[in-house]
Amino acid sequence: MQVIKNYIEQNKARFLDELFALLRFPSISADPKYKDDVLNTAEFVAEKLKEAGADQVEVCTTDGYPIVYGEKIIDSQLPTVLVYGHYDVQPPDPIELWHTPPFEPTLRDGKIYARGACDDKGQFYMHVKAFELMMQTGSLPCNIKFMIEGEEEVGSDNLGKFVAQNHERLKADVVLISDTSMLSMETPSLETGLRGLAYMEVEVQGPNRDLHSGVYGGAVANPATILCQMIASLHDENNHITIPGFYDNVAVLSDAERKALNEAPFDLEAYKEDLGIEDVWGEAGYSTIERTGIRPTLEVNGIWGGYTGPGAKTVLPAKANAKISMRLVPGQDWQRISDLFKAHFEKIAPKSVKVSVVAHHGGAPYVTPVDSVAFKAAHNAIEEAFGKEPVPTRGGGSIPIVALFEEELGIKTVLMGFGLDSDNLHSPNEKYDVFNYFKGIETIPLFYKNFAELSK
Amino acid sequence: MQVIKNYIEQNKARFLDELFALLRFPSISADPKYKDDVLNTAEFVAEKLKEAGADQVEVCTTDGYPIVYGEKIIDSQLPTVLVYGHYDVQPPDPIELWHTPPFEPTLRDGKIYARGACDDKGQFYMHVKAFELMMQTGSLPCNIKFMIEGEEEVGSDNLGKFVAQNHERLKADVVLISDTSMLSMETPSLETGLRGLAYMEVEVQGPNRDLHSGVYGGAVANPATILCQMIASLHDENNHITIPGFYDNVAVLSDAERKALNEAPFDLEAYKEDLGIEDVWGEAGYSTIERTGIRPTLEVNGIWGGYTGPGAKTVLPAKANAKISMRLVPGQDWQRISDLFKAHFEKIAPKSVKVSVVAHHGGAPYVTPVDSVAFKAAHNAIEEAFGKEPVPTRGGGSIPIVALFEEELGIKTVLMGFGLDSDNLHSPNEKYDVFNYFKGIETIPLFYKNFAELSK
Numbered sequence: 001m002q003v004i005k006n007y008i009e010q011n012k013a014r015f016l017d018e019l020f021a022l023l024r025f026p027s028i029s030a031d032p033k034y035k036d037d038v039l040n041t042a043e044f045v046a047e048k049l050k051e052a053g054a055d056q057v058e059v060c061t062t063d064g065y066p067i068v069y070g071e072k073i074i075d076s077q078l079p080t081v082l083v084y085g086h087y088d089v090q091p092p093d094p095i096e097l098w099h100t101p102p103f104e105p106t107l108r109d110g111k112i113y114a115r116g117a118c119d120d121k122g123q124f125y126m127h128v129k130a131f132e133l134m135m136q137t138g139s140l141p142c143n144i145k146f147m148i149e150g151e152e153e154v155g156s157d158n159l160g161k162f163v164a165q166n167h168e169r170l171k172a173d174v175v176l177i178s179d180t181s182m183l184s185m186e187t188p189s190l191e192t193g194l195r196g197l198a199y200m201e202v203e204v205q206g207p208n209r210d211l212h213s214g215v216y217g218g219a220v221a222n223p224a225t226i227l228c229q230m231i232a233s234l235h236d237e238n239n240h241i242t243i244p245g246f247y248d249n250v251a252v253l254s255d256a257e258r259k260a261l262n263e264a265p266f267d268l269e270a271y272k273e274d275l276g277i278e279d280v281w282g283e284a285g286y287s288t289i290e291r292t293g294i295r296p297t298l299e300v301n302g303i304w305g306g307y308t309g310p311g312a313k314t315v316l317p318a319k320a321n322a323k324i325s326m327r328l329v330p331g332q333d334w335q336r337i338s339d340l341f342k343a344h345f346e347k348i349a350p351k352s353v354k355v356s357v358v359a360h361h362g363g364a365p366y367v368t369p370v371d372s373v374a375f376k377a378a379h380n381a382i383e384e385a386f387g388k389e390p391v392p393t394r395g396g397g398s399i400p401i402v403a404l405f406e407e408e409l410g411i412k413t414v415l416m417g418f419g420l421d422s423d424n425l426h427s428p429n430e431k432y433d434v435f436n437y438f439k440g441i442e443t444i445p446l447f448y449k450n451f452a453e454l455s456k
Numbered sequence: 457m458q459v460i461k462n463y464i465e466q467n468k469a470r471f472l473d474e475l476f477a478l479l480r481f482p483s484i485s486a487d488p489k490y491k492d493d494v495l496n497t498a499e500f501v502a503e504k505l506k507e508a509g510a511d512q513v514e515v516c517t518t519d520g521y522p523i524v525y526g527e528k529i530i531d532s533q534l535p536t537v538l539v540y541g542h543y544d545v546q547p548p549d550p551i552e553l554w555h556t557p558p559f560e561p562t563l564r565d566g567k568i569y570a571r572g573a574c575d576d577k578g579q580f581y582m583h584v585k586a587f588e589l590m591m592q593t594g595s596l597p598c599n600i601k602f603m604i605e606g607e608e609e610v611g612s613d614n615l616g617k618f619v620a621q622n623h624e625r626l627k628a629d630v631v632l633i634s635d636t637s638m639l640s641m642e643t644p645s646l647e648t649g650l651r652g653l654a655y656m657e658v659e660v661q662g663p664n665r666d667l668h669s670g671v672y673g674g675a676v677a678n679p680a681t682i683l684c685q686m687i688a689s690l691h692d693e694n695n696h697i698t699i700p701g702f703y704d705n706v707a708v709l710s711d712a713e714r715k716a717l718n719e720a721p722f723d724l725e726a727y728k729e730d731l732g733i734e735d736v737w738g739e740a741g742y743s744t745i746e747r748t749g750i751r752p753t754l755e756v757n758g759i760w761g762g763y764t765g766p767g768a769k770t771v772l773p774a775k776a777n778a779k780i781s782m783r784l785v786p787g788q789d790w791q792r793i794s795d796l797f798k799a800h801f802e803k804i805a806p807k808s809v810k811v812s813v814v815a816h817h818g819g820a821p822y823v824t825p826v827d828s829v830a831f832k833a834a835h836n837a838i839e840e841a842f843g844k845e846p847v848p849t850r851g852g853g854s855i856p857i858v859a860l861f862e863e864e865l866g867i868k869t870v871l872m873g874f875g876l877d878s879d880n881l882h883s884p885n886e887k888y889d890v891f892n893y894f895k896g897i898e899t900i901p902l903f904y905k906n907f908a909e910l911s912k
Contacts, residue, residue, distance in 0.1 A: 030767030090769055094666070154767050181671070195670060199768045208732030210550070210883035214651060214853030215637070217783055218753030219744045221737035224778075225691070225756045231681065232688035276664030281677035281808040288675045297674030300681045301771050306758035307779060311486030311610050312655045312816045313546055314781055314854075315757050315882050322680075323763060325770055327673055352737040360768045397670030398770075426771050427666040 001384070004445050007133045008438055015129050015441065016112075016434070018048065022087075022121050023105040023114040029065060029088035029154045038150055041087045042066045045128075045148050052128050053135035054146060062158035065150030069169070072135070073143045079455040080143035081448065082172035082411070083131075084401070085124025085179065086152030089116035090426045097428035110434050117432035118423040123178040124148055126418070126437060130444035139445060141452035145172055152179075155199070155361025156401050163401075163408045173455070174374035175405045176447065178440060180395050180417030185435060187265050188382050190375075190390040191415040195296070196328030196365035197398035198338045202345055203321045204230070205354040210306075211316040221352035224305040224320040230348055230355075231322060234298055238284035241298050241326075243344045249331040253294055261294065262287055264391050274422065293394035297327045323360075327398060334362035334400070363400015366413065373454045374414045381446035382416070385439060397425075416447065457840070460901050463589045464894055471585050471897065472568075472890070474504065478543075478577050479561040479570040485521060485544035485610045494606055497543045498522045501584075501604050508584050509591035510602060518614035521606030525625070528591070529599045535911040536599035537904065538628035538867070539587075540857070541580025541635065542608030545572035546882045553884035566890050573888035574879040579634040580604055582874070582893060586900035595901060597908035601628055605857075608635075611655070611817025612857050619857075619864045629911070630830035631861045632903070634896060636851050636873030641891060643721050644838050646831075646846040647871040651752070652784030652821035653854035654794045658801055659777045660686070661810040666762075667772040677808030680761040680776040686804055686811075687778060690754055694740035697754050697782075699800045705787035709750055717750065718743055720847050730878060749850030753783045779816075783854060790818035790856070819856015822869065829910045830870045837902035838872070841895060853881075872903065 008015070027041040028034040042059050045068045050057045054070030065088065073080075092102035092115045100106040105114035112122065127146070134140035147170065149159050163170060183189040206223035207216070236242050253261070266289055272280065282291040291297070305320025307313035326341065328334055338359040349355035368375055370392065382390040395415065402413045418440040424430045464471070483497040484490040498515050501524045506513045510526030521544065529536075548558035548571045556562040561570035568578065583602070590596035603626065605615050619626060639645040662679035663672070692698050709717070722745055728736065738747040747753070761776025763769035782797065784790055794815040805811035824831055826848065838846040851871065858869045874896040880886045 030769065031765060090771075091763070091765055091767075093763060093765060093769075097665070153769075197670070197770070199770070201768075206733065209553070209880060209885070211731070212853060212881040212883065213753075213755045213757055213781060214653070214748075214783055214851070215877050215881065216731075216748065217755045217852060218751060219736055219738045219747040219852075220731060220733065221735075222755050224759045225687065228684040228687040228756065228759070229691075231684040235681070235685075275667070275672075275676060277662065277676065277808060278810075279677075279807040280675055281806070282675045291675040292670075292672065295674060297669075299669045299673045299678050299770075299772055300684065300762065300776075301669055301769060302762035302764045302773070303680050303684070303776065304760045304764040306756065307547070307549060308758045308760040308777075309487060309547055309549060311547075312657075312779065312781070313486065313549075313609075313757060313882060314653070314655070314755075315546075316755055317758070320756075320759065321764075323768065325669060325768070327670055350737070351735040352733060354734075395670070396673060396675075397668060421668075421671050424665065425668040425671065426769060427668065429665070 003137050003139065004133065004442055007137055008441055019122060019125050019437065020105045022125055023116055024103055026103045027088045027150065028091050029151050030091050038065050038088060042068050042150055045087050048128055049146055052132035060162065062162055064158040067159065067162050068148040069146065071145040072140065074140060078142045079451060080145060080172040081451065082145045082147060082170060082175045083127045084175055084177045085127065085148045086120045086150065087148050088150045088153050090153050094428060099429055111431040112434060113429055113431045115430050117430050118419040119425040119430065120152065120179045122432035122437055123418060123440065126178060126440035127444060130441050133441065134445050134448065141448050145170065157361065159401055160404055163404060167409065170409055172411055174411055175413040177399065177413055177415055178417050179399055180397065180415045181419035181421050181423065182417060183265060183391060183393065184420065185439065188386040188388055188390045189393045190379055190382060191395045191417060192370055192392045193330065193367040193394045194365060194402060194415065195396055195398050196332060196334050196363050197325060197400055198328060198334045198341065198362040199325040199360040200338065200341055201321065201323050201358045201360055203319055203356045205319045207318055210318050213314040213316040216316050220316060221350065222316050223353055224317055226350060226353050227305065227320040227322060230345065231300060233348060239282055241296065243340050245340050246337065250296060251330040258290065261394065262289055264289060264393055292396035294329055296329050296332060299325055301325050327396060328365050330365045330367050332365060334364055338362055363398055364403030366402040368415060369412060372412055374412065374451060377447050377450035377454055378414045378416045380450045381443050384446050385443040459593050459595065460589065460898055463593055464897055475578060475581050475893065476561045478581060479572055480559055482559045483544045483606065484547050485607050486547050494521050494544060498524050498606055501543050504584055505602055508588035516618065518618055520614040523615065523618050524604040525602065527601040528596065530596060534598045535907060536601060536628040537907065538601045538603060538626060538631045539583045540631055540633045541583065541604045542576045542606065543604050544606040544609050546609050550884060555885055567887040568890060569885055569887045571886050573886050574875040575881040575886065576608065576635045578888035578893055579874060579896065582634060582896035583900060586897050589897065590901050590904065597904050601626065613817065615857055616860055619860060623865065626865055628867055630867055631869040633855065633869055633871055634873050635855055636853065636871045637875035637877050637879065638873060639721060639847060639849065640876065641895065644842040644844055644846045645849045646835055646838060647851045647873060648826055648848045649823040649850045650821060650858060650871065651852055651854050652788060652790050652819050653781060653856055654784060654790045654797065654818040655781040655816040656794065656797055657777065657779050657814045657816055659775055659812045661775045663774055666774050669770040669772040672772050676772060677806065678772050679809055680773055682806060682809050683761065683776040683778060686801065687756060689804060695738055697752065699796050701796050702793065706752060707786040714746065717745055717850065720745060720849055748852035750785055752785050752788060755781055757781050783852060784821050786821045786823050788821060790820055794818055819854055820859030822858040824871060825868060828868055830868060830907060833903050833906035833910055834870045834872045836906045837899050840902050841899040
């Protein structure tokens, strides 16, 4: 333990500098105009893996952005950990709300502000540095493989193919991912599950051109109005989702499981105050923790149509669009849910408009087996580093590829995240605490130690 | 009549050239970045009024864009016509749908394509050229005053003050406006009324920042979803507007009046085909002509919130906005309706969001007295120029200042428009037929002749 702490202490400044260099790449996978930046980020990651001591480092081309691979096989008889992360980031919009530029990482009050600071550059880079630490201090106790992709924020379209084509290369005993959060540094936690995702885009087409709202208003269906009506109809008065079949197969937790979940420390008043809201919202009959953990949801991620500039334009728009995504829980199949959504949305469209629905991407929900060697290794590593047993939680977010790893590689995943819910992921002013960054680098080698020992 | 036709024939090319020059100014009053262009347009209009023979020409400053004034008083004992028009135009968005640039007027198939071609540059400029014609041929039979403003498309905020401060200068017997349309050139028509307008902008604020839709989705009210629900609730299943008190005082037409209105030539199949829609939409119990003519409506003119770029972003947006306008009919007071909307929209907001509502602008509905000298003068002028009696119609659009003229100056307005509903007002590819432009210039002097004679 002291060896770990000493190494971190001696290399702190460099560990931060390198992360800052990584954060300066605007690796926005959703927007084609950043293509070169995304590609340059992959090269940078490969370089850093090599410097840390990885062999067989390769920037593996795909039909989309490349996957960076690297490994260190010290003994084929020892267990192997596959580290997954992603070097791409969400778009920074709305950019005007950032206090400092999203791709000029800034240190303020012990926090690193930058797009990707927590999701996931800051988190996956802890693994690169922990690996360096184990290499330099001669303490790597098992084999390690890195697979860092560049399309997580746009659905990991090409990862499935890569995994399918590289079974042998990716062979491992567990997948280790840091791309989730803890309750707090005072109340460390370990995620036991994640929600799945089905992301859709819809278009409602009314007349074949924008119309004058005086000349045609009241006689021709307004696609913005119709879209609002269709979206409104997707929740009932109890905020249940109305898509037929949506709740089929949703895993129902026992009263005891729900009770345990609700015992996690949670301060509703502080939660509301942090968000600046008068009241929470959600499905009747469930607590806030349950609503984000064990229940599926449907959210409008974006909506647009008609005139959105300054002043007034009396237009009846030709079309209106929305991005709508659903978070799924164990039992729900994301492809089936995508199909159900599409069929339902098309069915409820009135004859006066045309509707098209496209599925962007999706992923299955996941539950980690808490009795596995890897989960215990993570649990004990956190306990040792934080001096406190981690609270088991269910994450509301999605890492669709977790289910893919199980299906393709037959291995489970441990979700050892060090972020915070308040890190503004996908929001302006994303941040990652310097404390968490170093705490992660400190915890990870303990995981390897435990995993190697418990695997014996 | 032959004198008129000859003069037009001899000056056709120049009349078109001058209109094209006027159309080249991007006089978009809604967008501050076009400020200089709007001001330059006013100077151009003043210059052209002088050239046509007007006296006392002045670019009158206001707190917003200037009002261009000019007059020709030939005999204070003769009746006076006040011509109103506007030199500002709607924004050209969505600009990518224009086949030719909106401010490079283009002649195709006998049509002038440009923003403002019909609304209202092409139409008010007919009056400038008809005035020149009467001056040059010595046939001006009464006094004429021009008042051409630059803020019609943003609510004519400063016209009221100008009119109030210039009662003497604007003294006239009738206001003449060409800013509306005819059924077709084969079926000429004359509008007997216009709808009023109340234009609102709403903002629904949820959390104080954009959130990750996985971490918070399902537990925090999504302002885009809530906005959709609120907008959806503004119409009931019969497409009646649900704002309490909205229909109070709406003028109800007699069965005979409704029958007459529905006798206007109208081909529903051709209407649907022109718009590319399978079905019309609107308030139960009313025909399409009634829905746009005698019934009030509520339209979403624009809506936006969350991520609207390419690809997927799993955000729960902090806020969502919409521009919503209502067309009003005789009996409805636009300020009262604005207040009712605001009170209702604030009232239906759930506690989980904050709502703000701003009234952009509005205007009263108007009905023209069909037994007046001026209406008869217009009716007979159209009959003479087109060889056919005009059909009386009720326009769906709004020219809020018509009610203002009556209130401030005590005079009625004649709405002698030469546009077509298919002219794409407020839409991409706005056009005005060359035929209509010259037919207007031909009809206007006949109006003056009739008005002078009938006023005797």
